Amino acid sequence: MSHDVYKCKVISKKEIAPNIIDVTVESKEIASAAMAGQFLHVKCGDDISMPLRRPISICDAEDDKLRFIFEVKGRGTKNLLLIDDEIDIMGPLGTPFTIDNDKYKNPAVIGGGIGTYPLFKLTKELDNPTVYLGFRSEAQVTLEDEFNSVCDMTVVATDDGSYGYNGYAIDLLKGKIENDVVDIIYACGPKPMLKAVKALAEANNIPCQISLEERMGCGIGACLTCSCETKTEGTWKYKRVCKNGPVFWSTEVVL
């Protein structure tokens, strides 16, 4: 089995933007098995008061170090913020991004908000990607330098124009597609962005992989609570985001 539950020692934890926490833990097992696009099912509280783990993407994995970045939102992530010694993590889980550097010579990567973090390991592993990162405003801009250090071209956009390109990251991607060659797109971010990326990719016949979010129970494919709608008819009209995803080809799913 490639995944299991581990108690992972916290190596570092810091707030890199308001309510955005960057965590590195020690886990040789998960880090060595982790593939870009996979996620972790993280225990944020005790079994009785908080029966569900929280899904959080793998941002990076190297040697025995596993990194993830989360936004403090509700009960679970608020509690996770308080854990300083050991975090109980199940992983790595789910279907990763398809990386084929021989086939796709001109990949484009586009992420929005917390959806930019799962793209970091991917960007490291792609040959020569162009990366577009969108944030609401300057205060949320994170990891720009790190993306820049692992690829030649990272462009940041902010919705309010307070930093980088003034507008949506997808407009930059649109421009790139019009003027240049893009032979695969990888996307992760809020649903409206994914919808727009899916439409853009399909209109231009560019293969596109998107990473989806859905509320989860087991995280391993057993409970069928994390379904997303696909174009398949019948029993598997709803596919499991935790097992068949979180990464899907854009043409598979209905958003």
Place this chain on the structure above:
Amino acid sequence: MNMKVNIAGVELNNPIITASGTYGFGREYGEFYSLNELGAICVKGLTLLPREGNPPPRITETYGGILNSVGLQNPGVEAFIEYELPELKKYTCKVIANMSGNTIEDYCKMAERLSDSDVDMLEMNISCPNVKAGGVAFGTNADTILNITKEVKKYAKKPLIVKLSPNVTDITEMAKAAEQGGADALSLINTLLGMAIDIKTRRPILANVTGGLSGPAVKPVAVRMIYQVRQCTNLPIIGMGGVTTGDDAIEMMLAGSNAIAVGTANFMNPYACVDIKKGIVDYMEKYNIDDVNDISGKVIVK
């Protein structure tokens, strides 16, 4: 130390059963530990024909529990028998097929078909709160329970477990009706109908609006219902609803159940079933109990 329990003539190696719908067909959790660890596996709720289930979101957490509205997504009885059952039969755990239907005929046909297969027991789910027709509609009226149990019994050549809904005023009426209808065992409880609202968007969190509540939050309700049902019938009882630790399992057995099923607890701890079994053994050692059956119904109420 004896951990074996007998449910309606079927001997289980231990009293741990997986709760239907939380454990798929065992493949995923079977990667964590051998299914031989279990007394029985109760599979995802089956319907006669494949079902696609409800739109997402289908799950959310509430205080100490979860709400789900999966709506019986499953590949149908035939696919189960052909593709899943042979895998499960490789293990020593018994296999319980959980059946759901829209009509009495659906249940009868499924019972007939499954009786010809290698499953060990049938569990009739007349208590699913997440489907419009059938489901819980069958499970909340004593006359209907009596009638459907009688009919399905005609086709069931394997022991028939009737799974009761907690969404009723008097659980003992439902239990007695199932017994009269010929049920070989009872399982309780299914989920409690609940609802959660996102106060920012003012929309229900589940796309289905309502869902079934399970997990630690429902355990006292389950313990009470098992206790009440134990007073009115001698049928074997499979107790479930919030069992998370060995202590929970013991409590439920003291209330009157002969075996226990583990559902929601699997989500937090994939080894929950194994850990709960260990917890039962620890309790037995501590209190010098040689036979797990000696715990059932032994609550002292003066």
